[in-house]
Amino acid sequence: MSKVIAICNQKGGVGKTVTTVNLGVGLARKGKRVLLVDVDAQGSLTASLGYQHPDQLDETLATVLGKVIGDKPLASGEGILHQKEGLDLLPANIDLAAMEVTLVNIMSRETILQEYLNTVRDQYDVILLDCCPSLGMLTINALSAADEVLIPMQAHYLSLKGMEQLMRAIGRVKRQINPTLTISGILITMADMRTTYSQEIVELLRGTYGDQLRIFDTIIPRSIRAAETSAEGKSIFVHDPSGKVSAAYEALTLEVAS
Numbered sequence: 001m002s003k004v005i006a007i008c009n010q011k012g013g014v015g016k017t018v019t020t021v022n023l024g025v026g027l028a029r030k031g032k033r034v035l036l037v038d039v040d041a042q043g044s045l046t047a048s049l050g051y052q053h054p055d056q057l058d059e060t061l062a063t064v065l066g067k068v069i070g071d072k073p074l075a076s077g078e079g080i081l082h083q084k085e086g087l088d089l090l091p092a093n094i095d096l097a098a099m100e101v102t103l104v105n106i107m108s109r110e111t112i113l114q115e116y117l118n119t120v121r122d123q124y125d126v127i128l129l130d131c132c133p134s135l136g137m138l139t140i141n142a143l144s145a146a147d148e149v150l151i152p153m154q155a156h157y158l159s160l161k162g163m164e165q166l167m168r169a170i171g172r173v174k175r176q177i178n179p180t181l182t183i184s185g186i187l188i189t190m191a192d193m194r195t196t197y198s199q200e201i202v203e204l205l206r207g208t209y210g211d212q213l214r215i216f217d218t219i220i221p222r223s224i225r226a227a228e229t230s231a232e233g234k235s236i237f238v239h240d241p242s243g244k245v246s247a248a249y250e251a252l253t254l255e256v257a258s
């Protein structure tokens with residue numbers, strides 16, 4: 001039985017894409033069959049896996065969702081690209097922005113992504129959805145299709161404030177569309193735990209949410225080596241195998257898989 005995990009936070013630049021890539025590769029290295037889905041019209045996940053010009057791709061998440069909406073047949077594996085590091089990608093590009101507008105006016109608009117994923121679920125153990133930095137229709141589709149939400153969060157005061165809004169959105173989707181949706185945990189990213197500021201934010205987070213939600217033991221450290229991976233089109237496991245970010249994503253992989 002496959003598990004669908006939405007990597008979600010409406011705040012931008014918190015490490016959703018870097019986490020999707022490295023958790024995905026981490027799970028693939030443990031022998032899991034992994035599909036990454038780029039649910040962001042910026043195509044950052046697609047670019048991070050080496051497709052420097054996502055807008056030149058003919059088949060993407062937007063085209064397969066268009067077929068689902070139009071009741072057109074989908075070929076097996078349509079749009080899915082096999083990656084060097086042993087996992088698959090359903091890419092995205094700017095066409096997804098137009099698809100988000102289309103979704104607003106159609107029947108069952110919140111569950112189109114779920115309908116698509118149901119056609120490929122049996123081929124994977126884990127499907128990771130890299131969400132966009134908004135709570136629009138695409139993110140609602142991702143939350144509706146997911147079994148779990150993993151929330152990357154930077155150790156900043158403003159990130160904590162945005163959390164309440166995200167929790168409300170997750171609660172609404174759970175009540176109205178996807179009652180079995182759970183929060184797998186909050187992942188602190190880009191932290192510099194040598195600073196008192198980061199330590200205080202982590203303490204505040206544990207104090208505020210620690211008894212209701214899992215906060216992963218793993219904290220992803222800030223490192224230029226992690227920032228470089230997006231341009232390199234590689235995971236941290238290949239780019240800097242013995243570094244601290246590689247060790248952190250390995251630890252996160254074990255926490256998620258357990």
Ligand SMILES: Nc1ncnc2c1ncn2[C@@H]1O[C@H](COP(=O)(O)OP(=O)(O)OP(=O)(O)O)[C@@H](O)[C@H]1O
Nearest residue numbers: 012013014015016017018133190221222223226227
């Ligand atoms: N551990 C890290 N250390 C240093 N830089 C990082 C780390 N993780 C991610 N970054 C960098 O921070 C920026 C934001 O990361 P990322 O793209 O993963 O965030 P995001 O939440 O997916 O962004 P968006 O909301 O725009 O989709 C990128 O430039 C990335 O390379």
